[in-house]
Amino acid sequence: MSGPAPVTVRIFGSLRPLREERGLPVTLETEVPPAGVSARDLAISLELPPEEIEGVFVNHRVYGLGHHVSPGDRVAFVPYDTPGPHRVFLGLYAAGKSEEDDDGDAPTDTTERGD
Numbered sequence: 001m002s003g004p005a006p007v008t009v010r011i012f013g014s015l016r017p018l019r020e021e022r023g024l025p026v027t028l029e030t031e032v033p034p035a036g037v038s039a040r041d042l043a044i045s046l047e048l049p050p051e052e053i054e055g056v057f058v059n060h061r062v063y064g065l066g067h068h069v070s071p072g073d074r075v076a077f078v079p080y081d082t083p084g085p086h087r088v089f090l091g092l093y094a095a096g097k098s099e100e101d102d103d104g105d106a107p108t109d110t111t112e113r114g115d
Contacts (some may be wrong), residue, residue, distance in 0.1 A: 004031035005071030007042070013079040015048055022047075032071055040065035043077060054080040 006029040013017060016026045024047070032042065039056040043049075043065065055062045057076040058069060069075055 005034055006030065007032050007069055007071060008074045009042070009046065010064055010074075010076040011046075011048065012076060014081045015052065015077055015079045018048065019046070023035065034071060036068050036070040039063065039067045039069050039075065042069050042075065046077075052079050053077050078110075106112060 009028050011026040011028055014109050018054055019026050026047075030042075030046065037045075037077050039058065041054075050065055053065060056065060056067060056069075057063075057078065058067055058073050060074075
């Protein structure tokens with residue numbers, strides 16, 4: 001069995017200053033176990049407060065914090081203060097609601113729109 005593997009992480013909005021003020025990067029690669037980790041646990045390991053995260057993009061799809069992050073994934077954490085129309089268009093509102101209702105694992109696809 002191999003060791004930890006990297007994921008690429010980007011941090012947006014009001015979450016950025018939480019890291020910048022401590023001299024920490026807002027775009028980084030970090031390692032996760034080969035079996036992966038929940039987005040919530042990844043956020044905590046990066047010293048991001050889960051209660052301030054509305055959604056997490058994983059490989060261009062938005063999920064709640066209960067979503068499983070695997071090695072090689074591209075992850076972006078987005079806070080609740082994202083402007084209203086963008087929250088709906090990007091699927092953040094639905095991701096936040098699914099997190100409240102269940103494990104937050106129902107995707108909102110942002111790569112294809114039938115509009």
